[in-house]
Each structure stands twice: as C-alpha cells, then as structure tokens.
Amino acid sequence: MKEIVDAIVSTEATSDDYAALPLPDSYRGIAVRKADTGMFDGLDSGVKDPRKSLHLMEAPVPELGPGEALVAVMASSVNYNSVWTSIFEPLPTFGFLERYGRTSELAKRHDLPYHIIGSDLAGVVLRTGPGVNAWHPGDEVVAHCLSVELESSDGHNDTMLDPEQRIWGFETNFGGLAEIALVKSNQLMPKPGHLSWEEAAAPGLVNSTAYRQLVSRNGAGMKQGDNVLIWGASGxxxxxxTQFALAGGANPICVVSSEQKADICRAMGAEAIIDRNAEGYQFWKDEHTQDPKEWKRFGKRIRELTGGEDVDIVFEHPGRETFGASVYVTRKGGTIVTCASTSGYTHEYDNRYLWMSLKRIIGSHFANYREAWEANRLIAKGKIHPTLSKVYPLEETGQAAYDVHRNLHQGKVGVLCLAPEEGLGVRDHDKRAQHIDAINRFRP
Incomplete structure (x- = not known):
C-alpha cells in the first residue's frame, strides 16, 4: 500500500507505472458486521451510537470483474446513509447484499458477513476490468454512487429507474470509506483539479442528489425567480x-437550527434565513398531533422574507417532523420534492392543502449518470463549491458518523483514507486561488 501512496503523492508516476504496481492482498475499510445487527435493539434511534458499530477491519481485495475498476481511495466522506447503515435502520444493509448476491455469480462477491461502506471517494484508478476503455490506471477520479445493471429497458431513459438500481457502498459492498474501493467504471468522473483529495470527495452524493432534486427536470425544475424553501440549509x-438556488437565480429561504448555521448561509449569499430554534417552531404538539397554527406562523414568516410570496419549491429531506408544514406553506401549484426522511419515514399532512391547491409531491433519489456528471462539472468549473467542515482519519470514522447522526456538523464531514494529510492532490493552483474563500467557507 505504501508504494501506491508514494506513487500518488509523487505525481510523477505514469499509467504504466500504476499498472505495474502490485496490488496488496488486503486493505483496510470501515465495516459493519452481520453478527452485530441486533446490538441496538430496543433503543431509540437518537441514542444509537455509530462509534460502537463501525469497525476498521482488514479485508481481502475483491476480485475485479468486467466493466469495473479498483480505485485507491485517498479520501471519502460521511453521508446519512452511512449513519443509517451504522445504526441498522430502517433495516440492516445485509438484506441488500443478500438480494444483490442472488442476481449473478459476480454479484455473489458482495454478500459477505461484513459490509464495507461509503458512497463517496476521490482517488486514483489502479486497475480496470475487461471492457473498460474510458479509464486507465493513474487517472485521478471521483465516483458517483449510482450502481446499475441496465439489462432492462426501464433504465434507459433515466438510469435511476433501472430495476437493479442500487446505491454503491450502501446497497452494495466494497464502498469508499476504505483504502481501496470497487466501483463500476461508469461511476467514475474526473476529479476537479483545483481541489484537494478530501475536498473533492465531499460533494459526490449530496451534490448530485441536490442537483436532481432541485435543478433537473426529473426533480423540481427550478427556474430564475423561484422562492425555494430549503430545510437544513447549511447541512x-x-x-x-442553497448554492444551486443562488447560482440559478432563485431565492433560497434557508431554514437552520442555530445562529452559527445562519452565518454560513449568509456567507454563501443567502439573505432570507429562518432560525427555527430561535423562533421556537414546534410543528408537533405531541408524538401524534401536529399543530396547524405553527404551520400558519411559519408561512407568515416566509412571506415576511419574500415580500408577501409563498414558496414555489420546498427542498424536503427531514420527513415526518416537517412534511406537514412543507405541504402547507407551498404556493398554489407549487412543488414539494423529497429525497429522504431523516426524522421519520411516516409522513403526515393535510391533503386538503395539496389537492385543492394543485400542489405536487415529487420523490427524488440520488441522480442518474448525466445529472451526476453535470453536478460534478459545476464543481470543476468553480460554480459550486465543496462544503467540507471537518476531516477525520479513517480510524475515527465512527466519530465522524456520530457527528452527522447528532447533527453536530455543518456541511460535509470528510475522511482521509490513504491520503497521509490534508491539502494534497491540488493540480490547478491558479483556479484554486480564485475560489479559495468559497472552498474554505465551511472550515473553522
């Protein structure tokens, strides 16, 4: 492994040099264990501790199949699916691996008693399998997390509709929170040259998800002048x-939970900000009863910030806690687009405010390859910037996931895998200098 790191850090190794490097027999990765799936039984979600379930383990390097690539992972990051995996909610991920393993002889590799997780990476291609022509050993890459088979016609208009669509590192094994990752070659995209390894690894999943959800015609199809309510706008x-709304000429109304997070939104350029804790919004009277008066108070506050207008789009992901309010405050004919349910999957809302006002609810899940490529292209052009706030070593991934689970973070939390220190991997120093303040906006 040291030879691989030395070659990457030197920046002088050629594609032939990388192809000649011997692959190690094993590598280190962050994993959950099948034997541990019951360890949190009976506990509330909030007290389940990823530090107890995520383990740094040594695993054999997986066999490389057709259309695949092995990547030396310099850095990765923690997403909420890493948290879900670590607390075995809504289900242990081993069911995903078992079902995938039944689909083909090659997929059987993924059905193991351990699951190496992670749905982001920045690193260098080490090997490619048969049939891969677009990527070569030594290419510096990032990876999106869409894994598809595309043997059904259903996926050929929008690959997210492929019946065998999975999220790499969550519904497949050999993910990015590791020293080596196994990906399909069509997950690979060029690493933005002005970013370090850890900065380049941070946007992947969330940037592509936000792009489809807000910008793409598969999502809300945001246009100039739209008022966009964004829950967790600094997360x-x-x-x-928030960045897509500002870059696209829309007006983000940023909902945050602290003044510090409000300051981050102001630094991005947002002006309309609601600190839901400071203003005391409580959308539920108790576990079973929502409070429509709070919806109305919330809507009034939004109109104060927009000059009397309701929101055209709600960017939803908290789920149960906020969904009733989201449906209520959306303008007539507007759109609520949802990609997650971090506060609970059972949503409740008053359907009168949906059907009688001709509103739409759109489900959005990650992004297809084209959307992911476009989102990464905007990062590479310096139009959208990483929101990296903190970086942990691979050994402390459990703490990184704990931070995300407890909402102790801002933006994204990164993880150094093979990179020996932060700040490595920058190739375009001139472009970096142009955007350095934005790149560091979320850093302490």
Missing part, C-alpha cells in the same frame, strides 16, 4: 441546494 444536502 450536507442543504448547503448544495
């Missing part, structure tokens, strides 16, 4: 939604 998803 992993929301920080990219």
């Amino acid at each position: 992993g998803l929301g920080s990219y939604a």
Whole structure:
C-alpha cells in the first residue's frame, strides 16, 4: 500500500507505472458486521451510537470483474446513509447484499458477513476490468454512487429507474470509506483539479442528489425567480441546494437550527434565513398531533422574507417532523420534492392543502449518470463549491458518523483514507486561488 501512496503523492508516476504496481492482498475499510445487527435493539434511534458499530477491519481485495475498476481511495466522506447503515435502520444493509448476491455469480462477491461502506471517494484508478476503455490506471477520479445493471429497458431513459438500481457502498459492498474501493467504471468522473483529495470527495452524493432534486427536470425544475424553501440549509444536502438556488437565480429561504448555521448561509449569499430554534417552531404538539397554527406562523414568516410570496419549491429531506408544514406553506401549484426522511419515514399532512391547491409531491433519489456528471462539472468549473467542515482519519470514522447522526456538523464531514494529510492532490493552483474563500467557507 505504501508504494501506491508514494506513487500518488509523487505525481510523477505514469499509467504504466500504476499498472505495474502490485496490488496488496488486503486493505483496510470501515465495516459493519452481520453478527452485530441486533446490538441496538430496543433503543431509540437518537441514542444509537455509530462509534460502537463501525469497525476498521482488514479485508481481502475483491476480485475485479468486467466493466469495473479498483480505485485507491485517498479520501471519502460521511453521508446519512452511512449513519443509517451504522445504526441498522430502517433495516440492516445485509438484506441488500443478500438480494444483490442472488442476481449473478459476480454479484455473489458482495454478500459477505461484513459490509464495507461509503458512497463517496476521490482517488486514483489502479486497475480496470475487461471492457473498460474510458479509464486507465493513474487517472485521478471521483465516483458517483449510482450502481446499475441496465439489462432492462426501464433504465434507459433515466438510469435511476433501472430495476437493479442500487446505491454503491450502501446497497452494495466494497464502498469508499476504505483504502481501496470497487466501483463500476461508469461511476467514475474526473476529479476537479483545483481541489484537494478530501475536498473533492465531499460533494459526490449530496451534490448530485441536490442537483436532481432541485435543478433537473426529473426533480423540481427550478427556474430564475423561484422562492425555494430549503430545510437544513447549511447541512450536507442543504448547503448544495442553497448554492444551486443562488447560482440559478432563485431565492433560497434557508431554514437552520442555530445562529452559527445562519452565518454560513449568509456567507454563501443567502439573505432570507429562518432560525427555527430561535423562533421556537414546534410543528408537533405531541408524538401524534401536529399543530396547524405553527404551520400558519411559519408561512407568515416566509412571506415576511419574500415580500408577501409563498414558496414555489420546498427542498424536503427531514420527513415526518416537517412534511406537514412543507405541504402547507407551498404556493398554489407549487412543488414539494423529497429525497429522504431523516426524522421519520411516516409522513403526515393535510391533503386538503395539496389537492385543492394543485400542489405536487415529487420523490427524488440520488441522480442518474448525466445529472451526476453535470453536478460534478459545476464543481470543476468553480460554480459550486465543496462544503467540507471537518476531516477525520479513517480510524475515527465512527466519530465522524456520530457527528452527522447528532447533527453536530455543518456541511460535509470528510475522511482521509490513504491520503497521509490534508491539502494534497491540488493540480490547478491558479483556479484554486480564485475560489479559495468559497472552498474554505465551511472550515473553522
């Protein structure tokens, strides 16, 4: 492994040099264990501790199949699916691996008693399998997390509709929170040259998800002048939604939970900000009863910030806690687009405010390859920037996931895998200098 790291850090190794490097027999990765799936039984979600379930383990390097690539992972990041995996909710991920393993002889590799997780990476291609022509050993890459088979016609208009669509590192094994990752070659995209390894690894999943959810015609189809309500506007998803709204000429109304997070949104350029804790919004009277008076108070506050207008689009991901309010405050004919349910999957809302006002609810899940490529292209052009706030070593991934689970973070939390220190991997120093303040906006 040291030879691989030395070659990457030197920047002088050729494609032939990388192809000649011997692959190690094993590598280190962050994993959950099948034997541990019951360890949190009976506990509330909030007290389940990823530090107890995520383990740094040594695993054999997986066999490389057709259309695949092995990547030396310099850095990765923590997403909420890493948290879900670590607390075995809504289901242990081993069911995903078992079902995938039944689909083909090659897929059987994924059905193991351990699951190496992670749905982001920045690194260098080490090997490619038969049939891969677009990528070669030594290419510096990032990876999106869409894994598809495309043997059904259903996926050929929008690959997210492929019946065998999975999220790499969550519904497949050999993910990015590791020293080596196994990906399909069509997951690979060029690493933005002005970013370090850890910065380049941060946007992947959340940037592409926000792009489809907000910008793409498969999502809300945002246009200039739209008022966009963004829950968790300084978080992993929301920080990219805020940037897309601003870059696209829309007006983000940023909902945050502290003055510090409000300051981050102001630094991005947002002006309309609601600190839901400071203003005391409580959308539920108790576990079973919502409070429509709070919806109305919330809507009034939004109109104060927009000059009397309701929101055209709600960027939803908290789920149960906020969904009733989201449906209520959306303008007549507007759109609620949802990609997650981090506060609970059972949504409740008053359907009168949906059907009688001709509103739409759109489900949005990650992004297809084209959307992911476009989102990465905007990062590479310096139009959208990483929102990296903190970086942990691979050994402390459990703490990184704990931070995300407890909402102790801002933006994205990164993880160094093979990179020996932060700040490596920058190739375009001139472009970096142009955007350095934006790149560092979320850093302490």
